[in-house]
Amino acid sequence: MAPEAILKILQETFPDEVTEVMPEGVHPHAVVRPDRWHDIALFLRDDERLGFDWLRCISGVDHIEDKLLTAVYDLHATGKPDTPGELWHVRNEIAIKVRVDRDNPHIPSVADVWPTADWHEREAYDLLGIIFDGHPDLRRILCCDDWVGHPLRKDYEFPMEYHGIPAVTEYGQTRPQH
Amino acid sequence: MSWIENRFEDNLIITSLDWAINWARRSSIWPLTFGIACCAIEMMATGASRFDIDRFGAGAYRPTPRQADLMIVAGTVTYKMASRIVRLYNQMPEPKWVIAMGACTIGGGPYFKHGYHVVKGVDLVVPVDVYVPGCPPRPEALLEGLMRLQDKIRRQTFARQPIEAATSA
Numbered sequence: 001m002a003p004e005a006i007l008k009i010l011q012e013t014f015p016d017e018v019t020e021v022m023p024e025g026v027h028p029h030a031v032v033r034p035d036r037w038h039d040i041a042l043f044l045r046d047d048e049r050l051g052f053d054w055l056r057c058i059s060g061v062d063h064i065e066d067k068l069l070t071a072v073y074d075l076h077a078t079g080k081p082d083t084p085g086e087l088w089h090v091r092n093e094i095a096i097k098v099r100v101d102r103d104n105p106h107i108p109s110v111a112d113v114w115p116t117a118d119w120h121e122r123e124a125y126d127l128l129g130i131i132f133d134g135h136p137d138l139r140r141i142l143c144c145d146d147w148v149g150h151p152l153r154k155d156y157e158f159p160m161e162y163h164g165i166p167a168v169t170e171y172g173q174t175r176p177q178h
Numbered sequence: 179m180s181w182i183e184n185r186f187e188d189n190l191i192i193t194s195l196d197w198a199i200n201w202a203r204r205s206s207i208w209p210l211t212f213g214i215a216c217c218a219i220e221m222m223a224t225g226a227s228r229f230d231i232d233r234f235g236a237g238a239y240r241p242t243p244r245q246a247d248l249m250i251v252a253g254t255v256t257y258k259m260a261s262r263i264v265r266l267y268n269q270m271p272e273p274k275w276v277i278a279m280g281a282c283t284i285g286g287g288p289y290f291k292h293g294y295h296v297v298k299g300v301d302l303v304v305p306v307d308v309y310v311p312g313c314p315p316r317p318e319a320l321l322e323g324l325m326r327l328q329d330k331i332r333r334q335t336f337a338r339q340p341i342e343a344a345t346s347a
């Protein structure tokens with residue numbers, strides 16, 4: 001199915017929630033409000049025309065100029081292979097972006113919709129500080145449990161030392177300030 | 179060897195004993211099976227048949243630090259890993275040596291400036307005997323590092339050192 005058709009179905013079902021669609025380009029996507037994102041995710045997965053059963057990746061983006069954080073969900077719909085030797089066939093492909101306020105970043109968790117989201121949401125929480133409401137186990141996944149701050153935020157301050165190990169050099173302090 | 183260390187002056191018996199013990203130590207340095215990142219691939223190549231670190235007696239990679247003499251820190255050391263490295267180092271019996279392999283381990287490497295999670299050199303955490311630069315170092319470089327470590331072991335002595343000499347050295 002073409003991205004235009006997928007985005008049309010989505011807009012017809014959730015006219016108030018979908019704020020922006022981009023059917024062209026290398027990354028066709030829709031921007032949705034965070035409030036009913038869990039319902040939209042269930043619809044995307046369970047609707048027979050769409051059938052997005054595979055969450056490929058969750059990316060986090062820090063838009064510091066617009067005071068926004070964005071979670072990008074890349075979705076695939078798998079189907080039976082149509083050529084011999086093919087392992088699976090990607091029927092549909094779309095990305096969903098959820099934008100939230102940078103100072104209060106709360107997005108409903110979709111870990112119960114796609115189990116992939118469990119660790120990916122933990123990573124987005126660890127590195128960007130997006131809080132996924134309803135996540136079964138929202139802990140840091142990469143940094144140490146007692147780490148301070150979220151390192152991939154653009155205004156992140158490097159630690160001067162960690163457990164007695166000197167961390168930042170004078171050279172590290174000269175990085176460009178955002 | 180604390181039962182004999184610093185008990186005698188530098189005389190004929192000690193010199194011969196030094197030679198024998200250092201020969202034994204440097205000829206069978208057992209490294210710890212400990213690869214953290216991509217440098218570990220080169221360390222594996224060094225241990226395999228083409229380069230064969232066993233020619234220098236250091237081919238018996240031990241799966242436990244309690245049997246190992248040498249820790250080759252092969253890869254990027256993160257703050258999360260640093261505490262584990264210290265624990266492994268403390269579990270190794272004396273005498274023990276450390277080779278810092280690769281740019282990350284020596285001084286943070288490509289993560290020196292923007293790596294918020296990388297220790298800027300493993301010598302901030304454990305004492306390092308030999309540094310092997312490269313990203314990653316070729317197996318020949320690691321063999322060279324091992325031979326320099328053997329040189330270092332060859333110069334060790336049990337004889338009591340004069341205070342001035344020990345402080346100036």
